[in-house]
Amino acid sequence: MNSLRSVDDHLAGILNTVRTLAPLEVELEQALGTTLAEEVTSPVALPPFDNSAMDGYAVRAEDVAAVPVTLPVIDDVPAGDDRLQAIGPGMVMRIMTGAPLPAGADAVIPVEWTDAGTAQVVVGRSAAPGHAIRRAGEDVRAGDVVLPAGTPIGPAQLGVLAGVGRRRVLVRPRPRVVIISTGAELVEPGMPLGPGQIWESNSYALLAAVREAGGEGYRAGIVSDDAAGFLDQLDAQLVRADLVITSGGVSMGAYEPVKEALGPLGTVRFDRVAMQPGMPQGFGVVGEDHIPLFALPGNPVSSFVSFMLFVRPALRKMRGLPAGPTPTVRAVTAAPLRSPQGKRSFLRGVLAPDGTVEPVRRQGSHQLAALASANALIVVPEDVTELPEGANVEVIPL
Numbered sequence: 001m002n003s004l005r006s007v008d009d010h011l012a013g014i015l016n017t018v019r020t021l022a023p024l025e026v027e028l029e030q031a032l033g034t035t036l037a038e039e040v041t042s043p044v045a046l047p048p049f050d051n052s053a054m055d056g057y058a059v060r061a062e063d064v065a066a067v068p069v070t071l072p073v074i075d076d077v078p079a080g081d082d083r084l085q086a087i088g089p090g091m092v093m094r095i096m097t098g099a100p101l102p103a104g105a106d107a108v109i110p111v112e113w114t115d116a117g118t119a120q121v122v123v124g125r126s127a128a129p130g131h132a133i134r135r136a137g138e139d140v141r142a143g144d145v146v147l148p149a150g151t152p153i154g155p156a157q158l159g160v161l162a163g164v165g166r167r168r169v170l171v172r173p174r175p176r177v178v179i180i181s182t183g184a185e186l187v188e189p190g191m192p193l194g195p196g197q198i199w200e201s202n203s204y205a206l207l208a209a210v211r212e213a214g215g216e217g218y219r220a221g222i223v224s225d226d227a228a229g230f231l232d233q234l235d236a237q238l239v240r241a242d243l244v245i246t247s248g249g250v251s252m253g254a255y256e257p258v259k260e261a262l263g264p265l266g267t268v269r270f271d272r273v274a275m276q277p278g279m280p281q282g283f284g285v286v287g288e289d290h291i292p293l294f295a296l297p298g299n300p301v302s303s304f305v306s307f308m309l310f311v312r313p314a315l316r317k318m319r320g321l322p323a324g325p326t327p328t329v330r331a332v333t334a335a336p337l338r339s340p341q342g343k344r345s346f347l348r349g350v351l352a353p354d355g356t357v358e359p360v361r362r363q364g365s366h367q368l369a370a371l372a373s374a375n376a377l378i379v380v381p382e383d384v385t386e387l388p389e390g391a392n393v394e395v396i397p398l
């Protein structure tokens with residue numbers, strides 16, 4: 001019997017091995033979910049020119065100091081107007097939101113404060129200089145850093161990239177993750193089940209978890225319990241993988257294709273990790289390019305929990321984001337709970353808005369529906385075997 005390896009050692013080994021992906025230039029449309037690999041500055045000020053914040057009239061504030069007052073409207077300034085006109089004393093121009101402020105004007109009167117006249121306008125309310133004007137450079141000055149390297153690119157970041165005129169951007173791409181399920185009993189969902197068979201579910205859960213963690217997942221289908229067939233499939237898939245996840249075939253059975261195929265390579269280490277669920281699993285590198293490979297256990301809850309604890313941090317590192325143990329939040333137990341001695345357990349629980357967490361009733365590592373009824377993993381340390389109701393715990397929100 002080999003001894004157990006701690007969760008922390010296993011994660012440290014993973015994070016020491018996994019490398020951040022090389023930067024790649026992509027079109028803006030491909031940048032969502034990637035991480036910025038360059039510092040982005042703005043070539044121009046934003047806004048680039050003084051402009052109106054409202055639809056109304058560009059005025060000299062002193063001309064509307066005493067109201068009501070009737071003034072001639074000498075022209076219109078629509079957004080995009082490039083005539084660079086000026087107004088003189090006692091004149092106004094009709095102006096639209098985003099249109100450049102005419103020289104000579106120092107305030108904008110919203111149309112709601114007027115009779116909306118077109119040849120002349122009655123202004124019913126005065127405004128201080130600067131009213132409803134957006135100044136050049138108020139958001140960004142020319143040369144300002146708008147996004148530092150290392151920023152995860154979400155919708156707002158994409159918007160600002162376009163807003164400073166970028167078409168292409170240097171990023172850490174989304175890692176490409178190939179998922180291979182092993183097991184002679186597995187059948188694709190939608191196909192009829194024969195005796196002894198079950199529908200394959202791990203690759204679907206793992207694919208979704210990969211996407212949520214910022215990767216691009218590919219299901220490479222099901223491989224039967226045959227080490228040679230597994231190696232063939234792995235070889236065929238490596239060309240499109242930055243990372244490989246396998247599920248099943250890593251424990252003590254007579255037909256464990258992943259362990260059988262990868263064990264002899266010497267580059268993938270199989271361990272019994274001191275955790276529940278997820279004890280038997282492997283990690284290492286494969287192929288000429290040393291692609292990281294996670295050999296996750298087949299039990300559905302075990303593979304999911306192992307993903308959260310080990311694959312997610314690895315994906316963060318590959319994406320160029322700060323990587324460490326999966327973050328937890330504090331909660332208080334709403335019921336007593338039990339946990340095995342010597343293993344860190346990750347009980348499936350329901351975290352309530354009041355900060356209490358209750359373990360779900362079924363905690364088996366095959367009980368996928370029970371996992372689906374939970375929204376948190378309750379972390380119970382290795383040396384704790386029982387906790388009363390009302391105890392402080394850390395939980396991983398799902």
Ligand SMILES: Nc1nc2c(c(=O)[nH]1)N[C@H]1C(S)=C(S)[C@@H](COP(=O)(O)OP(=O)(O)OC[C@H]3O[C@@H](n4cnc5c(N)ncnc54)[C@H](O)[C@@H]3O)O[C@H]1N2
Pocket residue numbers: 181182183185186198199200201202203247248249250251252253256277278279280296297298299300302365366
């Ligand atoms: N004698 C021992 N037996 C087992 C041990 C042990 O220490 N000694 N460990 C148990 C633990 S803990 C786990 S976890 C599992 C790990 O099993 P494997 O990784 O070898 O996976 P399989 O044997 O292929 O399958 C286990 C279980 O999961 C189901 N499965 C597998 N793949 C899928 C999939 N893609 N979709 C849905 N369900 C899947 C499979 O049918 C089995 O029921 O080993 C224990 N045994």
Ligand code: MOO
Pocket residue numbers: 275276277278279280297299302303365366
């Ligand atoms: O450790 Mo296994 O992953 O519980 O069922």
Ligand SMILES: [Mg+2]
Pocket residue numbers: 248249250251252253255256298
């Ligand atoms: Mg097995």
